[in-house]
Amino acid sequence: MIFLKLFFAFFKTGLFAIGGGLATLPFLYEISETYGWFSADELANMLAVSESTPGPIGVNMATYAGFTAAGVPGALAAVVGLVLPAFLITAFIAAAFSRFRENRFVDAAFLGLRPAVVALISVAFLEVLKVSVLRLPGNPSVFLSPLHVPSLCLLVGLYALAHIRKKMHPVVLILLGALFGVLFRL
Amino acid sequence: MWELFVSFFKIGLFTFGGGYAMLPMIKREIEEKRKWCSEAEILDYYAIGQCTPGVIAVNCATLVGYKKGGYIGAIVATAAVVLPSICIIIPIAAFIESFAEYAVVQHALAGIRVAVAVLVLRTVISLYKKNIKTAVAALVFFLALILSLVFHVSSVYIVVVAILGGLFFGIRARKEEKK
Numbered sequence: 403m404i405f406l407k408l409f410f411a412f413f414k415t416g417l418f419a420i421g422g423g424l425a426t427l428p429f430l431y432e433i434s435e436t437y438g439w440f441s442a443d444e445l446a447n448m449l450a451v452s453e454s455t456p457g458p459i460g461v462n463m464a465t466y467a468g469f470t471a472a473g474v475p476g477a478l479a480a481v482v483g484l485v486l487p488a489f490l491i492t493a494f495i496a497a498a499f500s501r502f503r504e505n506r507f508v509d510a511a512f513l514g515l516r517p518a519v520v521a522l523i524s525v526a527f528l529e530v531l532k533v534s535v536l537r538l539p540g541n542p543s544v545f546l547s548p549l550h551v552p553s554l555c556l557l558v559g560l561y562a563l564a565h566i567r568k569k570m571h572p573v574v575l576i577l578l579g580a581l582f583g584v585l586f587r588l
Numbered sequence: 589m590w591e592l593f594v595s596f597f598k599i600g601l602f603t604f605g606g607g608y609a610m611l612p613m614i615k616r617e618i619e620e621k622r623k624w625c626s627e628a629e630i631l632d633y634y635a636i637g638q639c640t641p642g643v644i645a646v647n648c649a650t651l652v653g654y655k656k657g658g659y660i661g662a663i664v665a666t667a668a669v670v671l672p673s674i675c676i677i678i679p680i681a682a683f684i685e686s687f688a689e690y691a692v693v694q695h696a697l698a699g700i701r702v703a704v705a706v707l708v709l710r711t712v713i714s715l716y717k718k719n720i721k722t723a724v725a726a727l728v729f730f731l732a733l734i735l736s737l738v739f740h741v742s743s744v745y746i747v748v749v750a751i752l753g754g755l756f757f758g759i760r761a762r763k764e765e766k767k
Contacts, residue, residue, distance in 0.1 A: 420641050420744075450688035451680055454697055456604050457673030458643040465677040477678055481670060488642020489650055493662045495636060496654035506762075507755060512632050514754020515747065517725040519635045520715045521732035522743050526608035527708045533605075534701040553702050560706045572612045573602050575703045583699015584692055 404472050405479040407437065412464055412483030419460065426460045426484075430467060439471035460484060556582055589664055592656055595622060596649050596668035603645060604700050610645045612707040614652075624656055627718065635750075638743045645669060728753065 415429040427449070434440055440448075448470075452462035461481060468480025502508045535557055536548040560579060564570055595617045603610040614630060625633075630648075637647040646666055653665025680687045687693060720726050728750060735741040 416642055418641070447685060447688065448681075451677070451685075453605070454688045454693055455673070455676050455680065456601055457670070457676070458603070458645045460643045461646070461670050461673045462677050465674050466681050469678050469681045474678060477674060477681075481674060485642065485646055485666060485670060488640060488647055489662070489666055492636070492640050492642070492647045492650040493654055493659060495640065496651050496662065499636070499651075500655065507758065510758020510761075511751045511754040512628075512635070514728060514752075514757060515635050515750045516628065516631050516719050517728040518732040518746055518750035519631050519638075520712070520719050521729045522638065522736060522746065523608055523611065523634070523708070523715065524712050524733060525736045527705070527712050528737070530605065530609065530701070530705045530708050534698075534705040553698065556699065556702045557705060560703055561709065564706055564710055572616050572707050573598075575707055576602055576604065576700055579699040579701075579703025579706075580696040581699065583697065583702070584695045586699075587691075587695050 405475060408439075408468055408471055408476055408479040409483040411437065412468070412480045413486060415464075416460075416484040417487040426463055430463060433467070437471075440467055444470060552586055556586070589657055589661065591622065592653060592661055592664050593668040596653070596665045597671060599649070600645070600669035601672040604697075605704055608644075608708060609704045610648070612711045614648060615711060625652060627715070629655075631715070631719070635747050638747050724757070 411429075411433045415426050415433070419425040419429055427445075430445055431442065434442055434445055445467075448463055448466040449459075452459045452466060455462055461484065464480040464484040465477045468477035470476075472479070499508075535550055535553045537550045556579070559582075560575060563578075564575055599610060599613045599617055602613055611630075611634070615627065633648050633651040634644070636651060637644040640647050646669055649665040649669040650662045654662040657664065716729075720729050732746050732750065735746055736743065
C-alpha cells in the first residue's frame with residue numbers, strides 16, 4: 403500500500419533529518435530514487451515552491467511530495483509521517499519538563515541557557531538579513547556590490563515604521579513587505 | 589482548545605522562511621495576546637526545540653499545546669500549525685506548478701524576506717535587552733555567538749554546554765549561599 407510506504411519513508415525522514423527543513427533534502431532524493439514517485443527535477447521545483455509559501459519548508463516538501471505520489475491522502479500520510487517522530491519525542495519531553503519545571507537545578511540550567519538562545523537567534527537573524535539584502539554572487543571588484551540597495555531601503559523603512567508603531571501586528575509588516583516588494587520589483 | 593487551534597493556525601499561516609521567523613509571531617500571539625506563556629518560557633521552548641529532531645516550528649507548537657491542554661492540546665496545536673501548509677501547497681501542486689516562477693511571487697517574496705528580517709531584528713533586540721542584564725549573561729551571549737558564527741559549532745552543542753554551565757554556576761551559587 404503506497405500510503406504505508408509514504409508514511410514510513412517520511413517517518414524515517416522526520417526522525418533523522420535534524421537541523422531545519424533543508425536537512426530533509428538528502429532523504430527526499432533517496433526516496434525519489436528508491437520509489438520513483440517523483441523525479442529530481444520535480445524535487446527542485448517542489449523546493450522552490452516550498453520556500454515561497456508559508457509554513458516550514460520540511461512540511462511543505464512533505465505535502466508536495468506526498469501529493470505528487472498519491473494525491474491528497476498521500477500528502478496527509480507524508481506529513482503525518484514527517485511530524486510524528488518529533489511530536490512523540492517533544493510531547494514526552496513536554497510531560498517530563500512540566501514536572502521538573504519547579505526543580506531548582508532545572509531553573510538554574512535554563513537561566514544559563516537563555517542568553518545562549520538569544521545568541522542563536524541573533525545568528526539566525528544574520529542569515530535572514532543576508533538573504534534579504536544581499537544578492538550574491540555580486541561583483542567582486544565593486545565594494546559592497548552584493549548589497550541590494552532597494553531592499554536595504556525597504557528594510558530601514560519598515561524598521562522605522564515598526565519602531566514608531568510598536569503595536570503593529572507582525573502580519574501587517576509581512577503584508578506591507580509583500581506589497582512593496584511587488585511595487586518596487588525587488 | 590479552539591483558541592489554541594486558531595492561534596497556531598495563524599502562526600503556521602504567516603511563517604515565511606524557517607523556524608526563527610516564527611518567533612516574532614509566537615511572541616505576539618502566544619505571549620502578548622493570549623498570555624499563555626512568558627517570554628522566558630518561549631525561549632526555553634526554543635532551546636528544547638533546538639535539541640529535538642524535527643521542525644522547530646512544529647516542536648514549539650507541541651510544547652505550548654501540551655502546556656495549555658495536555659496531550660490533546662499538543663495534538664491540536666501541532667495539527668493547527670501544519671494545516672495552512674497543507675491547504676496552500678496542495679492546490680499549488682495540483683494547479684499552479686510553476687508558482688515559484690511567477691515574477692509577482694518572486695517580488696512579493698523578496699519584500700516578505702525584508703519584513704521578516706525586520707521582525708526578527710526587533711525581537712532579537714527586545715530579547716537582548718530583557719535577558720542580557722548581567723556580566724555573566726553577556727559573556728554567555730558572546731561566547732555562544734562566536735562559537736556559532738565563527739566556528740560553526742552546532743546549536744545542539746551550544747545548548748548542551750549552556751545548560752551544563754547554568755547548572756554548574758547555579759550549584760556553586762547555592763553552595764555559597766549556604767556558607
